[in-house]
Amino acid sequence: MPTYEFRCEDCRKNFSVVMSMAERDKGNVRCPVCRKKNVKQQLSTFLTKTSRKS
Numbered sequence: 401m402p403t404y405e406f407r408c409e410d411c412r413k414n415f416s417v418v419m420s421m422a423e424r425d426k427g428n429v430r431c432p433v434c435r436k437k438n439v440k441q442q443l444s445t446f447l448t449k450t451s452r453k454s
Contacts (some may be wrong), residue, residue: 404429405444410436 403418408431415432429439 402446403444405442406431406439407442408434408436409438409440410434414442 401418401420402424403416404424405414405416406429407414411431411434413431413433417429419429428437430437431439
């Protein structure tokens with residue numbers, strides 16, 4: 401499952417959430433510090449894992 405990076409616009413804390421794309425599309429993300437829903441997704445890097453060795 402993907403890891404999404406968010407920033408709370410109320411308390412200004414950054415946090416990560418591991419969830420499916422379907423869960424993310426529902427928009428039920430809350431800040432773990434202040435529990436408010438005023439969060440914005442941040443741009444982050446991603447990692448892909450393959451079975452081939454490089």
